[in-house]
Amino acid sequence: MVVTHTWWSGGQISRRGLLVTGAFAAGAGLLGEPASAAARATTPARALAAAGRSRPAVLRARPTTVSLGEHTVSTWTYNGLLPGPMISATAGGVVRAPLVNELPEATTVHWHGIQIAHRMDGAPGYSQTATPSGGRFDYAFRVPDPGTYFYHSHVGTQADRGLYGPLVVHDPREPLSYDVEFTVVLDDWLDGILGTPDEVLRELNASTEHDDTLRSPALGGVTGEVRHPLYLINGGTPETPATFTARPGRRARFRVINAAADTAFRFALGGHRMTVTHADGFAVEPVTVDTFLIGMGERYDFLVRLEDGVFPMVALAEGKGARAFALVRAGRGTAPRTDVQLAQFNGKALAYRDLRARRDDLLPRPERTILVELGMRASGNEWTLNNRLASDPYRLRVDRGETVRVVLDNRSPMWHPMHLHGHTFQVHVPGGRGPRKDTVNVLPRERVEIDVQAVNPGEWMFHCHNLYHQEQGMMGTLGYGRPPRHTQAHTGHH
Numbered sequence: 001m002v003v004t005h006t007w008w009s010g011g012q013i014s015r016r017g018l019l020v021t022g023a024f025a026a027g028a029g030l031l032g033e034p035a036s037a038a039a040r041a042t043t044p045a046r047a048l049a050a051a052g053r054s055r056p057a058v059l060r061a062r063p064t065t066v067s068l069g070e071h072t073v074s075t076w077t078y079n080g081l082l083p084g085p086m087i088s089a090t091a092g093g094v095v096r097a098p099l100v101n102e103l104p105e106a107t108t109v110h111w112h113g114i115q116i117a118h119r120m121d122g123a124p125g126y127s128q129t130a131t132p133s134g135g136r137f138d139y140a141f142r143v144p145d146p147g148t149y150f151y152h153s154h155v156g157t158q159a160d161r162g163l164y165g166p167l168v169v170h171d172p173r174e175p176l177s178y179d180v181e182f183t184v185v186l187d188d189w190l191d192g193i194l195g196t197p198d199e200v201l202r203e204l205n206a207s208t209e210h211d212d213t214l215r216s217p218a219l220g221g222v223t224g225e226v227r228h229p230l231y232l233i234n235g236g237t238p239e240t241p242a243t244f245t246a247r248p249g250r251r252a253r254f255r256v257i258n259a260a261a262d263t264a265f266r267f268a269l270g271g272h273r274m275t276v277t278h279a280d281g282f283a284v285e286p287v288t289v290d291t292f293l294i295g296m297g298e299r300y301d302f303l304v305r306l307e308d309g310v311f312p313m314v315a316l317a318e319g320k321g322a323r324a325f326a327l328v329r330a331g332r333g334t335a336p337r338t339d340v341q342l343a344q345f346n347g348k349a350l351a352y353r354d355l356r357a358r359r360d361d362l363l364p365r366p367e368r369t370i371l372v373e374l375g376m377r378a379s380g381n382e383w384t385l386n387n388r389l390a391s392d393p394y395r396l397r398v399d400r401g402e403t404v405r406v407v408l409d410n411r412s413p414m415w416h417p418m419h420l421h422g423h424t425f426q427v428h429v430p431g432g433r434g435p436r437k438d439t440v441n442v443l444p445r446e447r448v449e450i451d452v453q454a455v456n457p458g459e460w461m462f463h464c465h466n467l468y469h470q471e472q473g474m475m476g477t478l479g480y481g482r483p484p485r486h487t488q489a490h491t492g493h494h
């Protein structure tokens with residue numbers, strides 16, 4: 001089956017609803033409805049009752065032939081779609097998304113950013129045994145918080161194939177007003193062009209050097225491990241771009257997800273400034289910027305009032321000299337060239353210190369501090385947390401109910417987007433009220449402090465969201481109380 005991104009290119013919820021079997025709550029955020037927040041407004045009680053009627057969104061992980069501009073590649077996707085199907089739910093509701101594994105190897109689905117019940121986390125060796133080829137796993141979980149999330153395989157390098165998709169949790173009391181919303185999934189692509197991700201990992205493991213031409217001052221040095229041949233927005237290439245269509249003057253919410261394995265993107269929308277409203281799903285005090293840098297695993301939501309015309313959406317692959325490209329059609333006009341230069345990239349760039357959490361989202365003061373050193377071994381291809389690899393993982397021990405400050409001290413020569421499962425943390429910024437996030441970029445020679453409230457017992461992965469660093473050892477755990485007896489190391493090649 002050949003899949004293009006066409007089904008997605010409408011981008012609007014109403015268009016997607018034709019194809020998607022989202023686990024949505026009737027009457028609250030129905031996929032076929034207009035996306036105005038007012039239309040979705042409902043009481044929490046009603047949303048909860050409605051959630052009980054959600055129907056399952058079956059995810060079939062399977063080999064797929066995908067058309068990417070001039071390339072036709074064999075890869076793995078969910079349901080033959082790239083990205084996988086939109087899963088939409090209402091906060092407080094339940095997502096039912098059974099996985100059917102039609103791949104030739106075991107797999108899991110991780111629900112990135114969701115404060116989820118531990119056994120549904122899709123963490124092989126920690127929350128479940130990976131589902132074997134031909135097997136099935138019935139994912140069903142409550143989604144406590146509204147926001148922009150995504151799901152992806154958490155086995156080996158599978159997420160650097162096409163095994164990812166968006167997960168949007170609507171707020172039954174959405175405070176923002178907008179007319180239309182779009183989901184924007186960024187990815188770096190190599191599968192079927194440079195080889196498989198497993199082959200690329202083997203090459204990286206055989207080398208002790210990094211590609212010094214992939215550099216970014218904003219990321220403090222070498223920006224990634226691989227120069228990808230393609231960068232995608234919703235599966236579209238610059239030559240076959242995804243297109244987001246709406247009427248001029250409409251207020252649009254964009255939900256941007258970086259699902260890439262190894263690429264930070266510098267994002268801008270031609271002709272517009274963006275008012276950022278959410279970071280990693282959580283609301284922040286709105287801040288208007290021209291551009292933002294988004295690491296792997298991060299999400300930003302922003303609002304714009306659409307101007308009249310056809311506008312380029314550009315996501316520069318940071319330090320890699322290439323871009324992802326899409327179109328926003330709001331009115332008439334000809335499409336801009338794919339190499340158009342955007343003034344926005346010279347304008348105001350979002351920084352973490354610009355992000356302020358809502359008062360309701362503040363965590364208690366931490367009671368103690370734990371230091372986690374991010375390191376690189378002399379081999380140059382092993383990445384560590386407190387000098388330990390995933391095969392013998394560093395365990396960050398917490399007790400239920402406490403809040404701890406975790407100091408991420410990057411002594412390695414590369415930046416790392418550190419991601420914690422099962423929790424959101426609060427990034428410590430001077431003056432307090434830093435954003436709630438689940439993924440935070442830590443630059444070389446930088447110390448980032450995050451506060452974690454231990455409210456969700458389990459053994460949780462804590463790892464770099466550069467997939468290649470994760471597979472080269474950069475994975476520890478956050479666990480409650482004494483370590484369980486049967487915790488097993490499960491990943492990495494060491």
Ligand SMILES: [Cu+2]
Binds near residue numbers: 465474
């Ligand atoms: Cu890393």
